[in-house]
Structure formats: structure tokens, C-alpha cells
Amino acid sequence: MPHETPPRPPSPQDPDARRRAPLRVVVADDNPVVRAGLTALLSGREDITVVAEAADGREAWEATYHHRPDVVLLDVRMPGVDGISALPHLVPVAPVLMLTYSGEAEIVREALRRGAAGYLVHGEFTAGQLIDAVRDISQGHARFTSTATGALLAQLRRGPAPAGGSLPDGLGEMDANAHVKDPSTANNLRVSAETLSQVQSSMRQSSPVDRSRFRLSAREAEIMDLIASGMTNQQIAAVCFISEKTVKNHINRIFAKLHSTSRAEAAAKWLGTAPDSTSREAR
Numbered sequence: 001m002p003h004e005t006p007p008r009p010p011s012p013q014d015p016d017a018r019r020r021a022p023l024r025v026v027v028a029d030d031n032p033v034v035r036a037g038l039t040a041l042l043s044g045r046e047d048i049t050v051v052a053e054a055a056d057g058r059e060a061w062e063a064t065y066h067h068r069p070d071v072v073l074l075d076v077r078m079p080g081v082d083g084i085s086a087l088p089h090l091v092p093v094a095p096v097l098m099l100t101y102s103g104e105a106e107i108v109r110e111a112l113r114r115g116a117a118g119y120l121v122h123g124e125f126t127a128g129q130l131i132d133a134v135r136d137i138s139q140g141h142a143r144f145t146s147t148a149t150g151a152l153l154a155q156l157r158r159g160p161a162p163a164g165g166s167l168p169d170g171l172g173e174m175d176a177n178a179h180v181k182d183p184s185t186a187n188n189l190r191v192s193a194e195t196l197s198q199v200q201s202s203m204r205q206s207s208p209v210d211r212s213r214f215r216l217s218a219r220e221a222e223i224m225d226l227i228a229s230g231m232t233n234q235q236i237a238a239v240c241f242i243s244e245k246t247v248k249n250h251i252n253r254i255f256a257k258l259h260s261t262s263r264a265e266a267a268a269k270w271l272g273t274a275p276d277s278t279s280r281e282a283r
Contacts (some may be wrong), residue, residue, distance in 0.1 A: 022046070022047050022048055022049040023047060023048045023049070023070045023071060023134065023135065023138050024049055024051045024067060024068075024069040024070050024071075025042055025048060025049065025050050025051065025069055025070065025071050025072070025073060025134060026050070026051060026052045026053070026054060026060060026063045026064055026067060026069045026071075026072045026073070026094070027039055027042070027050055027052075027053050027054070027073045028053070028054040028055075028056070028057070028059070028060035028063075028072065028073060028074045028075055028078070028083070028086075029054075029055070029073075029075040029078070029099070030055050030056060030075065030077075030078040030079055031075075031238060032055070033234060033235060033238035034075075034238045035053045035055075036235055037226075037231050037235030037236065037238055038050075038073065038099070039053060040229060040230055040231050040235060041127055041130070041131070041226065041229040041230075041231060042131070042134065044229045044230055045131060047135070048131070048134060048135075051063075051067045051069055052066070052067050052069075055078065055079075056078040056079055056080040056081050056082075057074075057078060057080065057081030057082055057083055057085055057086030057089075058080055058081045058086070060072060060074060060083075060086050060090065061081075061086055061089045061090060064090050064093050064094055065093060068093065068094065069094050070094065070095075070138040071094065071095055071096075071097055071134050071137050071138050072090055072094050072095070072096045072097070073097055073099045073134070074086065074087070074090065074096050074097070074098055074099065074100075074116075075098075075099065075100045076098065076100040076101075076102040076107060076111070077100070077101075077102055083098065083100065083111075084107065084110055084111060084114065087111060087114040087115055087116060088114050088115065091114070091115035091116070091117075095117040095137050095138065095140070096115065096116050096117055097116070097117060097118045097119075097120065097133060097134065097137045097143065098111050098116045098118065098119040098120065098148075099120050099122070099130075100119075100120075100121065100122065101121065101122045101123075102121075103121040103147040103148070103151075105150070105151040105154065108147065108148045108151035108152070109151055109152070112148075112152065117137050117140075117142060117143075118133060118136075118137050118142050118143035118144055118148075119144050119145070119148035120133060120143065120144070120145045120148070121145045121146075121147045121148060122240070123240065124145035124146055124147060125145050125222075126218070126221055126222040126225050127222060127225030127226045127228075127229055128225050211270065214257050214258055214269075214270075215257055216254060216257060219240075219250065220250055220253060220254050220257075222240065223236055223240065223247065223250045223251065223254065224254055224258075224266065224267075224270050225270075226240075227251070227254075227263055227266060227267055227270075228266075228267040228270050228271055233247045233248060233251070251263075254266060258270065
């Protein structure tokens with residue numbers, strides 16, 4: 001990884017052109033199934049496209065430097081250059097949303113200190129909430145799940161964390177080589193009342209389709225979002241960190257509640273595109 005971050009690309013001549021184009025995302029995770037699942041989920045939206053995937057922090061930096069995406073989704077624990085070490089190189093180029101299974105408070109705080117724009121812990125958000133988070137991060141709004149929110153609020157109550165704190169599992173060991181030209185971008189996270197409000201409400205966005213009548217649990221709704229996005233059972237298992245058998249059990253219960261016999265039928269009802277969904281669901 002180079003010792004200096006590249007300069008930002010020049011602004012487009014038409015400032016509205018980039019807003020009209022789909023959001024460009026880089027997905028960085030060492031698990032190929034998770035990468036494939038996230039790519040399938042994000043690319044299923046008309047306003048989002050995945051421009052590159054990466055298996056570690058170095059590949060994430062190279063993809064970010066080359067593609068100049070609107071958002072980088074970054075895992076924490078990856079071989080070689082981990083996500084924490086890569087952060088100072090990425091944030092001057094594109095906003096970074098941590099998307100990881102690592103919920104340790106010290107890792108969350110260090111990620112935010114190094115410039116992460118948001119922090120989502122797997123199992124604490126639905127597919128729809130992830131999509132909303134990507135859109136919000138691209139517009140400069142912070143997004144956090146409950147574990148990250150708890151770590152952030154705990155730090156605020158105690159005051160700023162001391163610089164140079166140790167991280168578990170050797171994370172951040174390459175930071176000695178991370179030279180950032182703009183420390184205000186990479187290292188300073190100023191939390192205002194507005195940001196705290198965003199934190200508290202970030203994962204409470206309501207869907208335009210009334211799905212309460214289906215009576216799905218939070219986990220079932222998350223899995224139904226993933227089914228509707230086109231994910232396979234294997235991909236859903238990887239993204240949700242559960243077994244494929246558990247996924248199948250959830251799907252059986254979902255089909256029963258939606259009175260559906262196929263993924264396509266269930267997705268059509270869930271998305272509100274089934275022509276007779278209202279009459280069927282009322283039965």
C-alpha cells in the first residue's frame with residue numbers, strides 16, 4: 001500500500017451528472033460468499049452499482065483509488081492489510097461504511113476515530129436498512145447499528161479516548177506506515193446533536209409497503225428482503241451468519257405466513273407487485 005493517499009479526482013463539469021448516475025460502491029470482505037451476496041443485494045437496486053470487490057485492505061485501496069466510488073463497504077478482519085489499517089488510506093478518497101461482524105467497543109471507536117462514516121454489525125440490520133445506509137453515507141449522513149451506537153455513546157460519556165490505544169488481534173499493526181495528508185478527514189469524528197439524532201433513528205426507517213400484516217419476525221423480514229433481492233440460501237446464510245439449514249427453516253415459516261409456494265411468489269407479495277396480493281393476504 002503506498003505511503004501517501006492520492007489526490008481527490010477533479011469535480012465533474014456537470015455537478016448534477018454524478019447525482020443522476022447510480023451510486024458506485026466497492027465491497028471489501030475476505031469471504032467470497034459474503035462479497036457475492038452483498039454485490040447481488042446492492043446491484044439489484046437501480047440506483048446502486050458495485051464497481052469492484054476486494055478481499056483485503058490493500059485490494060480495497062487499489063479498487064478505491066482506481067474507481068473513485070461513492071461508498072466503500074469495508075470489513076474489519078481481513079488477511080494481510082485489515083480494515084482498520086486500510087481506513088486512513090480510504091477515507092480521503094471515498095466515505096467508508098464499516099460492514100462487519102466485529103462489534104468490540106475498542107474496534108468500533110478506533111474505526112470512527114480513523115474516519116469511518118458509519119458502522120454496521122451483521123445481524124443488527126435488515127437488507128433494506130443496509131440499502132438505506134449506503135444511500136445515506138453517500139450523502140454525508142452517519143449510520144450505525146445498536147452495538148456501534150452503544151460504543152459511541154459510552155465514549156462520549158467518558159470523553160475522548162487516548163491516542164495510541166491497543167487493538168485486539170493485532171488489528172492496526174500497519175498504522176505506522178499510514179501517512180495521511182489530511183488528518184482532519186481521517187482522524188477527527190466530531191459528534192454533534194444532529195449526528196446523535198441520526199444514530200438513534202438510523203435503523204428505524206419504515207418501508208413504503210405496509211408489511212405488518214404478514215406478521216414476520218425481524219429476522220424473517222431481513223431474510224425476506226434478501227430473498228427479494230435475489231440471493232441464494234448460501235448467500236443469505238453468509239450475510240446473516242447463520243447456517244443454510246436455519247435459512248431454510250426461516251423460509252418455510254415465511255412461505256406459510258405469506259401463503260406462498262415459491263420465492264418468486266413470496267417476493268412479489270413482499271414487494272407489493274403481486275396483482276392479487278391484497279385479496280390473498282386477507283384470507
